[in-house]
Amino acid sequence: MEMEGWVSMPKVELHAHLNGSVRDSTLLELARVLGEKGVIVFSDVEHVILKNERSLTEVFRLFDLIHILTTDHKIITRITKEVIEDFASENVVYLELRTTPKKNESIGMSKRSYLEAVLEGIKAVNTVDVAFRPHNADVSNVKRSSLINDTCNGSTRKKIYVRLLLSIDRRETTEAAMETVKLALEMRDLGVVGIDLSGNPIVGEWMTFFPALKFAREQGLYITLHCGEVPNPKEIRAMLDLLPQRIGHACCFEEEEWKRLKSLNIPVEICLTSNIRTNSVRSIEVHHFADLYNSKHPLVICTDDSGVFSTSVSKEYNLAASAFGLGRREIFQLARNAIEYIFADDEVKRELKEIFNSAELDQ
Numbered sequence: 001m002e003m004e005g006w007v008s009m010p011k012v013e014l015h016a017h018l019n020g021s022v023r024d025s026t027l028l029e030l031a032r033v034l035g036e037k038g039v040i041v042f043s044d045v046e047h048v049i050l051k052n053e054r055s056l057t058e059v060f061r062l063f064d065l066i067h068i069l070t071t072d073h074k075i076i077t078r079i080t081k082e083v084i085e086d087f088a089s090e091n092v093v094y095l096e097l098r099t100t101p102k103k104n105e106s107i108g109m110s111k112r113s114y115l116e117a118v119l120e121g122i123k124a125v126n127t128v129d130v131a132f133r134p135h136n137a138d139v140s141n142v143k144r145s146s147l148i149n150d151t152c153n154g155s156t157r158k159k160i161y162v163r164l165l166l167s168i169d170r171r172e173t174t175e176a177a178m179e180t181v182k183l184a185l186e187m188r189d190l191g192v193v194g195i196d197l198s199g200n201p202i203v204g205e206w207m208t209f210f211p212a213l214k215f216a217r218e219q220g221l222y223i224t225l226h227c228g229e230v231p232n233p234k235e236i237r238a239m240l241d242l243l244p245q246r247i248g249h250a251c252c253f254e255e256e257e258w259k260r261l262k263s264l265n266i267p268v269e270i271c272l273t274s275n276i277r278t279n280s281v282r283s284i285e286v287h288h289f290a291d292l293y294n295s296k297h298p299l300v301i302c303t304d305d306s307g308v309f310s311t312s313v314s315k316e317y318n319l320a321a322s323a324f325g326l327g328r329r330e331i332f333q334l335a336r337n338a339i340e341y342i343f344a345d346d347e348v349k350r351e352l353k354e355i356f357n358s359a360e361l362d363q
């Protein structure tokens with residue numbers, strides 16, 4: 001099937017890091033500006049941005065560079081808007097965007113002001129109807145669901161639901177992680193629905209983050225964890241014991257961990273290109289997607305970092321279809337199934353099902 005066929009299909013994206021999803025053109029523009037100011041040497045940075053093959057270590061070095069380029073409230077607002085527009089333009093109808101709130105005293109940035117800049121970006125997407133609904137409020141009181149953005153894209157209006165997950169970086173302390181969870185709780189009415197644990201998987205100890213994650217869970221925030229991106233059976237077991245509502249990756253699982261995951265039926269966010277590029281999985285032929293799909297385990301196909309890995313949800317659907325011999329109907333079904341794993345209320349799920357039902361006629 002042509003790429004256009006995947007683009008026109010409604011899609012659900014549940015694993016996308018804000019700073020990993022920035023367009024190359026924006027990164028290069030930002031690098032040029034910082035180069036002119038003498039903060040960085042543009043020619044040094046240019047090839048790092050445009051490089052395609054990257055190890056896991058190089059990916060995290062690139063994130064450190066991207067974070068230098070995006071250090072500014074205005075830029076955070078801009079990239080949030082662009083990332084949402086990019087997903088909307090390929091017919092992602094529901095997006096859970098995740099980002100790590102950052103503190104930078106030298107420019108007066110707190111975790112809260114960082115998050116406010118992100119929320120500004122969501123609002124800046126050409127919006128017809130953004131009604132922020134209080135958590136668990138009676139939906140009949142609200143005109144339409146919260147955080148729906150209609151983006152004008154040529155002549156077609158593309159509607160996208162956006163929800164936010166706040167990430168804890170594995171470099172952070174217990175206190176910093178707790179601060180992020182408290183911020184998520186305060187910003188619940190504004191579209192923050194959950195917490196993610198991410199960052200370089202070889203950095204940090206599970207017990208550092210555990211108190212904050214446990215607290216988040218007790219407070220009713222949804223939890224998704226980067227789990228098993230590198231081999232670490234002890235940590236994988238501890239993560240599954242927390243009973244997160246979803247996990248990301250699950251690349252380096254052994255027999256025992258597969259059994260546990262399957263018996264718990266925890267949905268897995270699958271990021272094919274990311275796993276191959278970072279070498280977390282040797283090749284697409286041996287990717288665990290096939291086993292999970294064949295055993296009907298809940299899964300959702302996601303991008304991880306569409307900017308860093310030069311991908312899109314449409315490209316990931318296309319890759320899954322060609323690598324595992326799936327047709328348009330099977331991929332459509334996978335996307336529709338993902339509605340069950342989103343961190344939003346039943347009203348949003350119902351509306352998304354309607355969108356998929358009306359699109360099904362065109363399939």
Ligand SMILES: CNc1ncnc2c1ncn2[C@@H]1O[C@H](COP(=O)(O)O)[C@@H](O)[C@H]1O
Pocket residue numbers: 017018019020059063064098099100101167169170198199200201226229274278304305
């Ligand atoms: C490739 N696999 C991955 N594994 C683990 N964490 C990852 C990741 N890709 C991205 N991140 C996490 O997301 C941050 C960038 O977005 P934000 O600054 O939060 O918007 C990275 O710094 C890292 O912590």
Ligand SMILES: [Zn+2]
Pocket residue numbers: 015017198226248304
């Ligand atoms: Zn990720």
